[in-house]
Amino acid sequence: MHKLSIAELSRNLKNKVFSSVEATRHFLERSKKLNPEFNAYITLTEEQALAEAAEADKRLAAGDDNVLCGVPIAHKDIFCTNGVRTSCGSRMLDNFIPPYDATVVANYRAAGAVMLGKTNMDEFAMGSSNETSWYGKVRNPWAPNCVPGGSSGGSAAVVAAMMAPGATATDTGGSIRQPAALCGITGLKPTYGRVSRWGMIAFASSLDQGGVMARSAEDAAILLNAMASYDSKDSTCINEPVPDYTATLHNKLEGLRIGLPEEYFGEGLHPEIQAAVEDAIKILEKRGASIKKISLPHSHLAVPAYYVIAPAECSANLSRFDGVRYGHRCEDPKDLMDLFKRSRGEGFGEEVKRRILVGTYALSAGYYDAYYRKAQQVRRLIKQDFDEAFNDVDVILGPTAPTPAFEFGAKGNDPVAMYLEDIYTIATNLAGLPGMSIPCGLVDNKPVGLQLIGQAWDEARLLNVANEFQHHSDFHTWTPGGLA
Amino acid sequence: MEWETVIGLEVHVQLATKTKIFSGASTAFGAEPNTQACAIDLAMPGTLPSPNAEAFRYAVMFGLAIDAEIGKRSVFERKNYFYPDLPKGYQTTQLAEPIVGAGHVDIQLEDGSEKRIRIHHAHLEEDAGKSLHDLSSSIASQGMSGIDLNRAGTPLIEIVTEPDIRNAEEAVAFARKLHSIVTSLGICDGEMSQGSMRFDVNISVRLKGEEEFGTRTETKNLNSFKFMEKCIHQEVERQIDVLEDGGTITQETRLYDGETHTARAMRSKEEANDYRYFPCPDLLPVILTDDYIEDLRQSLPELPDARKQRFQQDYGLSSYDAGVLGSDAATAHYFESCATAASDAKLAANWVMGEISARLNAEEISISHAKVSAEQLAGLISRIKDQTISNKIAKQVFEAMWAGEGDADSIIDTKGLKQVSDSGAIEKLVDDVIANNPQQVENYRKADDAKRPKMLGFFVGQIMKASKGQANPQQVNKVLLDKLNA
Numbered sequence: 018m019h020k021l022s023i024a025e026l027s028r029n030l031k032n033k034v035f036s037s038v039e040a041t042r043h044f045l046e047r048s049k050k051l052n053p054e055f056n057a058y059i060t061l062t063e064e065q066a067l068a069e070a071a072e073a074d075k076r077l078a079a080g081d082d083n084v085l086c087g088v089p090i091a092h093k094d095i096f097c098t099n100g101v102r103t104s105c106g107s108r109m110l111d112n113f114i115p116p117y118d119a120t121v122v123a124n125y126r127a128a129g130a131v132m133l134g135k136t137n138m139d140e141f142a143m144g145s146s147n148e149t150s151w152y153g154k155v156r157n158p159w160a161p162n163c164v165p166g167g168s169s170g171g172s173a174a175v176v177a178a179m180m181a182p183g184a185t186a187t188d189t190g191g192s193i194r195q196p197a198a199l200c201g202i203t204g205l206k207p208t209y210g211r212v213s214r215w216g217m218i219a220f221a222s223s224l225d226q227g228g229v230m231a232r233s234a235e236d237a238a239i240l241l242n243a244m245a246s247y248d249s250k251d252s253t254c255i256n257e258p259v260p261d262y263t264a265t266l267h268n269k270l271e272g273l274r275i276g277l278p279e280e281y282f283g284e285g286l287h288p289e290i291q292a293a294v295e296d297a298i299k300i301l302e303k304r305g306a307s308i309k310k311i312s313l314p315h316s317h318l319a320v321p322a323y324y325v326i327a328p329a330e331c332s333a334n335l336s337r338f339d340g341v342r343y344g345h346r347c348e349d350p351k352d353l354m355d356l357f358k359r360s361r362g363e364g365f366g367e368e369v370k371r372r373i374l375v376g377t378y379a380l381s382a383g384y385y386d387a388y389y390r391k392a393q394q395v396r397r398l399i400k401q402d403f404d405e406a407f408n409d410v411d412v413i414l415g416p417t418a419p420t421p422a423f424e425f426g427a428k429g430n431d432p433v434a435m436y437l438e439d440i441y442t443i444a445t446n447l448a449g450l451p452g453m454s455i456p457c458g459l460v461d462n463k464p465v466g467l468q469l470i471g472q473a474w475d476e477a478r479l480l481n482v483a484n485e486f487q488h489h490s491d492f493h494t495w496t497p498g499g500l501a
Numbered sequence: 502m503e504w505e506t507v508i509g510l511e512v513h514v515q516l517a518t519k520t521k522i523f524s525g526a527s528t529a530f531g532a533e534p535n536t537q538a539c540a541i542d543l544a545m546p547g548t549l550p551s552p553n554a555e556a557f558r559y560a561v562m563f564g565l566a567i568d569a570e571i572g573k574r575s576v577f578e579r580k581n582y583f584y585p586d587l588p589k590g591y592q593t594t595q596l597a598e599p600i601v602g603a604g605h606v607d608i609q610l611e612d613g614s615e616k617r618i619r620i621h622h623a624h625l626e627e628d629a630g631k632s633l634h635d636l637s638s639s640i641a642s643q644g645m646s647g648i649d650l651n652r653a654g655t656p657l658i659e660i661v662t663e664p665d666i667r668n669a670e671e672a673v674a675f676a677r678k679l680h681s682i683v684t685s686l687g688i689c690d691g692e693m694s695q696g697s698m699r700f701d702v703n704i705s706v707r708l709k710g711e712e713e714f715g716t717r718t719e720t721k722n723l724n725s726f727k728f729m730e731k732c733i734h735q736e737v738e739r740q741i742d743v744l745e746d747g748g749t750i751t752q753e754t755r756l757y758d759g760e761t762h763t764a765r766a767m768r769s770k771e772e773a774n775d776y777r778y779f780p781c782p783d784l785l786p787v788i789l790t791d792d793y794i795e796d797l798r799q800s801l802p803e804l805p806d807a808r809k810q811r812f813q814q815d816y817g818l819s820s821y822d823a824g825v826l827g828s829d830a831a832t833a834h835y836f837e838s839c840a841t842a843a844s845d846a847k848l849a850a851n852w853v854m855g856e857i858s859a860r861l862n863a864e865e866i867s868i869s870h871a872k873v874s875a876e877q878l879a880g881l882i883s884r885i886k887d888q889t890i891s892n893k894i895a896k897q898v899f900e901a902m903w904a905g906e907g908d909a910d911s912i913i914d915t916k917g918l919k920q921v922s923d924s925g926a927i928e929k930l931v932d933d934v935i936a937n938n939p940q941q942v943e944n945y946r947k948a949d950d951a952k953r954p955k956m957l958g959f960f961v962g963q964i965m966k967a968s969k970g971q972a973n974p975q976q977v978n979k980v981l982l983d984k985l986n987a
Contacts, residue, residue: 252783
């Protein structure tokens with residue numbers, strides 16, 4: 018059953034081949050069996066999941082036609098879940114039980130989807146390897162001695178190991194696409210403003226965007242249909258109509274103009290990944306797409322600009338974790354400063370502290386113009402690069418990450434090497450554009466990803482291209498060896 | 502040496518919106534601690550601000566009232582600092598692009614002259630919560646402080662003046678005028694004691710004729726005109742003393758204690774926070790259209806200056822009376838209701854500025870909490886006008902009304918305070934007094950016309966005393982004169 022797609026699970030539930038309780042129990046049992054090995058879930062919500070499934074079965078019996086009704090999925094532990102601990106991968110929130118649902122969670126609840134549990138992640142979504150989680154590292158289902166990518170490494174591993182057919186995730190600089198690539202699954206980061214950020218614990222507000230992970234573009238489309246909504250509780254959420262993303266999945270690709278940025282195929286890219294991406298391009302060309310070499314001239318500034326803007330925003334966003342109202346509080350504080358310092362010192366891990374320090378520095382008097390203001394200027398240039406490129410092409414294509422999954426600790430002592438993991442994904446966030454990663458082969462027996470970048474609000478086209486690609490290839494159906 | 506004082510004010514005005522600036526929680530004053538703080542106000546993880554359109558409307562109304570440029574594009578920024586009653590660890594405020602740009606407020610000085618105080622800008626921001634250090638509960642005994650977040654997220658406009666103010670009197674006149682403007686606009690309830698208006702005072706002194714400003718200090722959080730006045734006098738004196746003793750002024754933030762009426766240094770410039778302002782990424786820039794601004798301009802309520810003029814014209818009030826009664830919307834409304842109901846503006850003005858104002862001051866309450874309504878006061882005035890009671894008795898009736906004993910008519914009735922106009926009864930009173938004071942009667946009759954009016958007072962006093970003040974004074978005068986001159 019766990020090999021079924023979301024679309025297939027949905028059909029079977031509608032046709033009463035099995036019930037939601039049966040499906041849910043199956044995924045729970047599989048998760049309980051596999052999770053000790055992969056550590057992909059922080060929390061399994063077994064009891065609640067079965068209750069939700071029973072509720073979904075009632076709805077199904079009453080003829081509920083929602084595609085997701087009764088389908089079990091997993092939520093990244095960054096989305097607040099009413100009554101269920103939401104840790105954000107941090108000791109700081111180990112004791113935090115929100116009294117509200119994130120809008121994303123509420124949307125899935127309304128659609129009748131069942132929550133299996135909360136997935137592991139880099140602490141406060143800061144990391145590209147899932148090694149910064151307070152709850153320990155997640156193992157890549159394809160190579161248990163390797164990282165799953167991050168920060169949505171738990172969600173990616175859960176989907177890759179078929180502990181859930183789909184999962185929610187978030188992407189601030191590549192946190193959906195890079196782990197999707199490293200775990201051989203399909204991941205979509207929507208346009209900034211497409212998905213409500215209400216109840217999604219903030220890392221860098223102007224870059225964070227919720228998105229989906231699944232094993233195919235079709236499933237991703239189904240998940241996005243339920244996730245995307247306008248939400249007045251998030252001022253940056255934009256009131257743009259939500260199309261049916263499944264309706265255009267099968268559009269022909271004839272006449273599609275694909276741009277290949279030269280900057281995404283340069284030094285640092287694993288040659289075999291380059292080869293895999295080039296093979297993928299041939300598949301799309303066969304479907305009638307035309308290929309054009311383009312340039313995104315400010316690409317080399319994306320990582321430095323990001324590592325000013327994101328830490329600056331995070332330094333303020335994480336100030337609320339002060340030990341006063343919720344979250345970790347140190348024992349026996351001597352005075353107010355001691356309370357603040359020790360609660361934060363104990364509650365946050367290394368990488369989070371590093372970014373708070375960097376961000377605080379970048380915003381400090383005398384440095385603001387040199388760092389923050391300059392980074393914002395770079396951000397505008399990067400956006401312009403994309404605007405100009407999209408005058409000539411419909412979709413931009415390239416690798417998702419420069420290397421396949423690496424071993425634990427390989428980049429542990431070198432933050433900059435880790436930051437370069439997101440070299441191809443970060444610019445998309447700075448420009449607020451939708452991006453996708455789909456599997457396009459194996460390198461060293463580990464999956465690698467093909468990245469698709471679209472114009473704002475063009476998720477439907479990305480999903481269409483990805484779906485057509487998947488219809489004429491089978492990389493997305495490959496599953497980790499040893500996992501039946 | 503002759504010194505000149507230079508003062509600039511930063512005024513925090515709480516906007517009278519029903520809900521907070523970024524959440525749907527109520528802004529009502531006085532609720533149990535933390536009962537009016539929702540997840541957003543508590544800065545729970547994942548919560549986001551939703552701007553309150555009403556707060557923008559109020560801020561723009563203020564801008565229009567002070568003839569300021571309106572920021573058609575305004576941007577919220579984060580002002581970062583840690584404090585337990587600041588839940589997010591930053592205050593959402595405006596800096597580079599505020600909603601209200603440069604404007605001005607004209608004040609009237611005691612000598613009748615006008616002075617223009619320039620406003621640098623006014624910006625929208627959220628209030629913080631309150632730290633409660635003097636708890637009676639067991640918490641305090643454990644050395645802990647309480648935090649009440651009911652106020653967190655209450656919308657404020659911070660109004661920043663240019664350093665145009667030269668003394669405490671001007672500062673108070675400005676503050677009163679501002680109070681008058683915001684209450685007339687209905688954008689602030691004006692309840693000073695509840696912190697609805699709070700002043701930070703920047704003070705420096707320099708030798709008269711000097712161009713450069715002296716080093717300034719900032720005294721924070723003064724919430725009454727009286728405190729502000731006292732604080733300015735003290736601080737100016739302190740600075741002059743320091744300078745005349747050859748010392749220098751340290752740039753510092755000072756905190757005024759309303760209990761002891763003293764201020765102390767809170768932190769120096771060196772200890773000042775670096776607030777690391779940057780645009781709030783959770784809130785998009787707010788763009789106001791010309792139509793929006795014009796609609797508000799057209800629908801602005803009457804402002805104090807216009808009202809003062811109208812009161813002079815329509816009610817024949819003096820410039821002073823019109824200024825006092827027109828200063829705030831609640832007083833103006835009270836006066837007008839009373840004047841209309843009593844059909845006598847002059848008497849209404851006298852009573853509002855006299856008895857009512859005295860009681861309000863004595864009890865330190867605002868006119869909206871007056872224990873005698875405008876209509877009740879009009880009822881009393883009507884009885885004075887139709888001579889049911891004298892002015893003197895009226896004051897007695899007013900006391901009873903204030904004490905909640907009922908309307909003028911019922912008090913007059915139950916206490917039997919009705920003026921005696923029955924000529925028979927008055928004649929008897931006059932006859933008795935004449936009979937009991939033969940010596941005075943004789944003196945009066947021998948005196949010349951110039952001395953007589955003064956001597957008459959004695960008899961009138963005796964008669965009124967005998968009637969417990971209820972005899973109609975005009976009638977008493979008439980009968981008394983007739984009998985004495987007979």
